[in-house]
Amino acid sequence: MKYLPAILSTDHADSNATERAYLAIKRQIIELELRPGAHVTKTDLSRLASVGTMPVREALTRLQRDGLVQALPRSGYRILPVTLKGTRDLCAFRQLLETEAAGLAAEHGCPESSLARLEELLGASYELGDRAGVDDFLRANFEFDAIIANCCGNDMLAQSIVRAFDELERVLRITLKSLPFSATAAHQRRAVLEAIRERNPAAARAAMSARTRTSQEHIIGALLSSDSITGASIQVS
Numbered sequence: 333m334k335y336l337p338a339i340l341s342t343d344h345a346d347s348n349a350t351e352r353a354y355l356a357i358k359r360q361i362i363e364l365e366l367r368p369g370a371h372v373t374k375t376d377l378s379r380l381a382s383v384g385t386m387p388v389r390e391a392l393t394r395l396q397r398d399g400l401v402q403a404l405p406r407s408g409y410r411i412l413p414v415t416l417k418g419t420r421d422l423c424a425f426r427q428l429l430e431t432e433a434a435g436l437a438a439e440h441g442c443p444e445s446s447l448a449r450l451e452e453l454l455g456a457s458y459e460l461g462d463r464a465g466v467d468d469f470l471r472a473n474f475e476f477d478a479i480i481a482n483c484c485g486n487d488m489l490a491q492s493i494v495r496a497f498d499e500l501e502r503v504l505r506i507t508l509k510s511l512p513f514s515a516t517a518a519h520q521r522r523a524v525l526e527a528i529r530e531r532n533p534a535a536a537r538a539a540m541s542a543r544t545r546t547s548q549e550h551i552i553g554a555l556l557s558s559d560s561i562t563g564a565s566i567q568v569s
Contacts, residue, residue: 350360372409422496430481527539
């Protein structure tokens with residue numbers, strides 16, 4: 333595929349020090365090894381990424397643009413927390429982009445090899461508490477969506493979708509700890525595939541819109557029921 337989400341990109345041996353630092357720190361944030369809200373320093377991150385502080389400083393500039401870290405005056409950096417508003421915005425953005433990409437993929441048509449791979453990926457599932465199973469499911473889930481994005485025929489749209497997957501992955505790693513595998517979501521993914529296979533753009537858009545809307549409902553529901561939300565103090569203005 334031309335555009336790959338970070339979870340599917342593993343070969344960084346030829347990258348320069350700044351790129352290696354950026355990718356290493358970003359994966360630690362996405363995989364929750366660096367917890368949302370945690371305070372870190374350039375020294376901490378240099379040790380984590382096994383590079384000097386200069387590449388880490390440059391990597392942190394990029395991570396700030398990604399909306400994953402915040403510089404703190406004279407006290408290092410903070411890993412930005414996951415918020416309800418940010419998650420709602422992210423899910424709405426994803427729905428808009430992926431709905432259009434599915435319609436375009438159905439209009440242009442996907443190669444038979446891509447359709448076959450999409451069919452294989454529909455078999456992915458996980459059990460609550462099985463971290464390896466969740467990892468495999470996430471890889472399959474994002475590969476499914478990335479194949480469709482890459483088949484849409486619009487490079488800017490495909491890039492935008494794939495870039496959104498990194499923050500979405502972090503949210504999903506939080507919510508899938510309490511969300512059981514959804515058979516409904518699996519059926520909706522199949523509906524997307526069938527509409528693309530049948531070259532039906534309207535049906536593909538409708539199926540992807542329904543699928544991403546259900547995903548948003550599950551994600552927001554899981555966040556609302558989390559201890560960090562239910563135990564939060566009520567602010568009085």
